[in-house]
Amino acid sequence: MRREALVNNVPDDIPRDQWACFVNYRLKPSTVELCMKNKENRNKQIIPHTCGSKSNSRRRHEMHLKTGKKPSRGMMYIETHKRKDGSFVNNEALTIVEQIELNMTQSNTQFECPLMMLLVKFWGLNTLGEFIAWAWEQRLQIPLGM
Incomplete structure (x- = not known):
């Protein structure tokens, strides 16, 4: 027009x-x-999230009030990649969540989940530096504080 x-x-x-x-x-x-x-x-973007406009700090606070525990990064990832019906947004997110849950059970605590290293392993890279370089080449927006 x-x-x-x-x-x-x-x-x-x-x-x-x-x-x-x-x-x-x-x-x-x-x-x-x-x-x-x-x-x-x-x-x-190949792994969408279900965050909407709610900030991570607000979501983390709500999870803390609900469970009485401070949620880990792994728990935040799981929460923000799940639909309302409990299913995950896609198979890639499900695979990462399975790795997070495995790591959390092996470490016996939900507070020791190196999410970035799980993502590095998921993408088949050897180090965090390789992952960051790969993400930069792909122009992915990865929060480095993960």
Whole structure:
């Protein structure tokens, strides 16, 4: 659609001047380029999460109140890759969760789960440095505090 047609197609609950600014912003070449880049990055994500907009600190606090224990990184990973019905988002997430649970049972505590090393092993790499280099090449956004 042309700009004028988009500007004239104002939703009922939005003021016309705000709609015009929004349309102008969305049609700017820099915004279109950013949207395309974000689309490409979303397609690279192979293990989705179920976090929604709730922050990890809020989720961790809620888990702490529910269980009375401070949740580990492994428990957070399990919680954020499970659907409401209890199933996991995909087979890759299930495989990682199985490795996390195995590690947690072997260490006899839920607080000793080196999640990043499990991910390194999952991807078939030898060291954390190799994993970070591989993630950088793939342009994956991996929180280094894991």
